[in-house]
Amino acid sequence: MKSRVKTQPSASPASTRKSRRAHGGVTLQDVARLAGVSPITASRAINQPDVVSEDARERVQRAIRQTGYTPNLLAGSLASSRSRLVAVVVPTLTGPMFMETIQALTERLAEVGYQVIIGQSGYDNAREDELLNAIIGRRPDGIVLTGVAHSAKGRVRLAGAGIPVVETWDFIPTPIDMLVGFSxxxxxxxxxxxxxxxxxxxxxxxxxxxxxxxxxxxxxxxxxxxxxxxxxxxxxxxxxxxxxxxxxxxxxxxxxxxxxxxxxxxxxxxxxxxxxxxxxxxxxxxxxxxxxxxxxxxxxxxxxxxxxxxxxxxxxVDANEMGRIAGDLILKRVAGESVKTRLVDVGFSIVERGSA
Amino acid sequence: MKSRVKTQPSASPASTRKSRRAHGGVTLQDVARLAGVSPITASRAINQPDVVSEDARERVQRAIRQTGYTPNLLAGSLASSRSRLVAVVVPTLTGPMFMETIQALTERLAEVGYQVIIGQSGYDNAREDELLNAIIGRRPDGIVLTGVAHSAKGRVRLAGAGIPVVETWDFIPTPIDMLVGFSxxxxxxxxxxxxxxxxxxxxxxxxxxxxxxxxxxxxxxxxxxxxxxxxxxxxxxxxxxxxxxxxxxxxxxxxxxxxxxxxxxxxxxxxxxxxxxxxxxxxxxxxxxxxxxxxxxxxxxxxxxxxxxxxxxxxxVDANEMGRIAGDLILKRVAGESVKTRLVDVGFSIVERGSA
DNA sequence: CATTGAAATGATAGCGCTACCATTTTGGAC
DNA sequence: GTCCAAAATGGTAGCGCTATCATTTCAATG
The missing domain is CATH 3.40.50.2300 (Response regulator)
Structure with missing residues (x-):
């Protein structure tokens, strides 16, 4: 391979290249053109409306309505290194308790425009490892796990990914990153x-x-x-x-x-x-x-x-609160705020009714 | 705005620009360099191993192991117009029946390297509309809905998004796109x-x-x-x-x-x-x-x-089968295969036990 | 009117990967 | 050895957005 003759630049005219664009898709360029501003101003009108004049803002918004533009979050996520996704791993999607946590988490994140990717580990470490690999490739802003039992490999992977991790549904003094749970x-x-x-x-x-x-x-x-x-x-x-x-x-x-x-x-x-x-x-x-x-x-x-x-x-056990707090912790991390309390014990209570 | 003087190109040297790269992140370039191949060959070694020589493949795999490289799926998705995500909307995450469908769907999709984004509509059309806007921005390869009741706006949005849509848990002759359900x-x-x-x-x-x-x-x-x-x-x-x-x-x-x-x-x-x-x-x-x-x-x-x-x-009602078939339909669509049966009636049965 | 600083806007380049065309290499047939 | 087609590899450019530096505009002050 090292001995290969390097290929010379092609003389083919660039203009004959086929377009790689998704056909019919409205882009920010189209919106900007119609609004009479630059693409970055159009972007700002959407993401940072307070730094754009009211006039420009309204023109952009009108252009968005006229074109039916939907931002491409893949592109925005890649450019900004901020996906606004949080990935969750549960042992099973049909277990009532975990899903209550996931529901609360999903709701908390939806309040600030985040979506949740969900994965099922089936109580199997090898499957969780595989899932984590796929999930890390998605570059989520955070990962929530519903337990603290992971393979050594999975731990190393998570610790090295540079992604905020919240373990839930247990309480140990040595979490991978952050922990919300009970003993x-x-x-x-x-x-x-x-x-x-x-x-x-x-x-x-x-x-x-x-x-x-x-x-x-x-x-x-x-x-x-x-x-x-x-x-x-x-x-x-x-x-x-x-x-x-x-x-x-x-x-x-x-x-x-x-x-x-x-x-x-x-x-x-x-x-x-x-x-x-x-x-x-x-x-x-x-x-x-x-x-x-x-x-x-x-x-x-x-x-x-x-x-x-x-x-x-x-x-x-307040499954709901675990989900909400996990969401809060991740959002704080993402916002660059100091997260003082990396371990949160939500505790438990004995609800006394008629059976005992 | 139209009367503004266009800004002249800056004389600032490009090399003084701050790097925008996520620090410490291993990219395909790093893998390719280490393996002694071009980035696109490294990419092929990962995604299309059958068109790469065994020698190159092994060198790439070794480089991946040595660097701990994880593909950036945001970038890959954007470049290929293929996200390998499917979005699901459920009324609630804590209802046992829907989650059985989602579990089967998630499992089917995981077999081929797909992840699932999950959203909760709370039995509210306005919320579903909002969710659909966010979801469409994620450019999923498919969308699965757990019902056929949507706002007119939501319907128009879905029909115009160019994304395969499967409605489930009902049966009507006029689905938005595809339907797997029962009457x-x-x-x-x-x-x-x-x-x-x-x-x-x-x-x-x-x-x-x-x-x-x-x-x-x-x-x-x-x-x-x-x-x-x-x-x-x-x-x-x-x-x-x-x-x-x-x-x-x-x-x-x-x-x-x-x-x-x-x-x-x-x-x-x-x-x-x-x-x-x-x-x-x-x-x-x-x-x-x-x-x-x-x-x-x-x-x-x-x-x-x-x-x-x-x-x-x-x-x-076979909730499981609905999820599996929905997954199959989307994968077929994505693969460009002809999807003959856009409406699938999974039917229902009366399970006779002791109460009647 | 001139000056200054803040607000608003724009240009450049890049995020990390891959579609697609171009080129090189390889192996088989004659 | 030559030729040809298939296999393997590489170059170019772009996917759609945004970080960051540069420039222009605007408003307040003297």
Whole structure:
């Protein structure tokens, strides 16, 4: 290759070159011409109206209306190094809790003219890595992640991309960049204390086996064991595990198995409200009064929780606020403002209703 | 303005101009230099590897690894008039049914290196219009809409944008461009016939008041009335309306009101599975056996439907397939393939379980 | 009227990649 | 070895907008 003779400049006239322009597309040039200003003034009239005279502004706006011009944000983003896109990665698009965060984030960003690119990792690090590669190529102004578990490669990639990153839905002291979340490990002990205060003497946990649910379950079981209120002899034997993708039916069958094993059970912490719903159904089928015979606590405070019979006591996390704050953090970063608080703990609360 | 003296070319040396390049960013030029090829060969090695020699390809790939290069998709999209983005508009990000469609669409598109921009219209045409303006500026390769109700302005905008558009979740003969959906008006008569065949003699409908739910409800009531099996004297009096954002509790209270009004009721069609769940709860509280005393049919076949007691009979629409087909249609269009079938009716089915 | 500084506008060049035409290289056939 | 066509590679220019420096215009002041 190095030995190749360099090609000489072509003698072909440039004017015979085919146009590469998207046909029929109205550009800023067209607007500027019609308005009788330069393209950059037309651009300013759109993006920085306060530095353009009222007269010029009105002429540009009239030209935009007449031509039906829509700015090409690809070009503007490239020229300004500002895409006004934020990319979000969720494990699944059909999980109610994450989507609440994404909704709030999307709304916050839409207020300032941002759009959201969405990606699904399917709870799989390799897929997340692939997705991150594609996403970084989009040059978003920020990236929001719905968890803190990433591959080493993914971390390095994100840290080196020069893009603001906000991790959510967890709380660790060493985020990639910024973090808005809550501590799963702190929930267990709070719920254990709550059930003890409620008079429970033999409690257990019914939990999905995804990483975060496992942490909540284990911290609950350990705290309950320390309080000497576990239904099983050990913390471990007071946990019943369910496959990660839970449903009402899975929760129901899981409770049946748990109750078989620990029939003296008088309180149960469920890894989600969906699981708790299954527990309520099975408890009723077995003639157990809730909360008299069995106290039930869920997680998530989903929309249906107050409507169950009895209304579900559950751990509430403000998914909405996480999304809003994540949006704020990114916008501040983009604006060059000092972001003092890179770690935001939104906490959680136990919403007391009729089930416990 | 027209009388202004044109500015003369500046004598300032071009080399004193500040660089506008994103600092530290590795570009294709850097990769090409390191690999000893031209930038366009490096580009081909990435995008069209089959027209590059194996030797050059490997040198480019090594250079990419060494530099950590990530293509700038803004630039590539602008130069090629191909963004590899598809924009989706949903009424809400927290509604389970739409998100199933979006998930399937996202997965289909991810297979071929596309990303999805997501927007929320909030069931508001003005908001949708605003969103469409922003979205069109992104120059996506396609736009997917989750309904056919748009403002006149929005329609004109979409039709004139030169971007493939797929409307979903409905079925009309006059889509803006392409359509993948099912007929809400056809569902009512099918459910009425089903309940009649089930032996019901006094049926009613419990429905949210959003446009599509209303169409299902009215067509059901009309068909049931024609079959002389309405619980009320008229089709209208056999409908009970709920505010559009329904929940289990709203469904439950709505059924209580309906039952108060029409106590001889022996079959009910609900506008969603969530509403049906509330009906099941209230029926049980009233000692009504389902389906012996009251047949219950839902809509949507949500994940919890089989787990209810009794398992819910419901109208199933393949939300997943709508997303997948929508993705396929857009990809075909982008590839310049002939898209013969611009209207795809995915139909619906009545999933018979224990509640009817 | 002249001067000055701020406001308004314009020119130049570039953001990073790729469409398309041009040129070179390679391999097979005779 | 020559010729030819296909494969491989490169040069030019542009996609549509905007950062930044340059120039012009305007308004206030003395």
């Amino acid at each position: 799963h490990d702190s929930i267990g002990p709070e719920v254990a204390a709550f059930l003890r205060q409620r008079g429970c003497k033999r409690v257990a946990v019914l939990s999905a086996d995804d990483e975060r649910a496992v942490r909540r379950a284990k911290s609950f079981a350990a705290a309950a064991h320390a309080l000497r209120i576990t239904a099983g002899k050990t913390a471990n034997s007071s946990c019943e595990w369910l496959p990660a993708l839970t449903s009402l039916g899975v929760g129901r069958r899981g409770f049946a198995a748990l109750f078989e094993r620990l029939p003296k059970l008088d309180g149960v912490f469920c890894s989600s409200d969906v699981v708790a719903q299954g527990v309520l159904a099975e408890a009723q089928a077995r003639g157990l009064r809730v909360p008299e015979d069995l106290a039930v606590v869920g997680f998530g405070d989903l929309a249906f929780a107050p409507d169950l019979h009895p209304p579900l006591t559950t751990v509430r | 809400h008006d056809s569902i009512g008569p099918e459910v009425a016939a089903f309940l009649r065949q089930r032996g019901c003699k006094r049926v009613a409908v419990l429905s949210a008041d959003d446009e599509r739910a209303v169409r299902r409800a009215k067509s059901f009531a009309a068909a049931a009335h024609a079959l002389r099996i309405t619980a009320g004297k008229t089709a209208n009096s056999s409908c009970e309306w709920l505010p559009a954002l329904t929940s289990l509790g709203v469904g439950r209270r709505g059924f209580a009101a309906l039952f108060e009004r029409l106590p001889k009721l022996d079959g009910v069609f609900c506008s969603s599975d969530v509403v049906a769940q509330g009906v099941l709860a209230e029926a049980q509280a009233r000692g009504l056996r389902v389906p012996e005393d009251l047949a219950v049919v839902g809509f949507g076949d949500l994940a919890f439907a089989p787990d209810l007691h009794p398992p819910l009979t419901t109208v199933r």
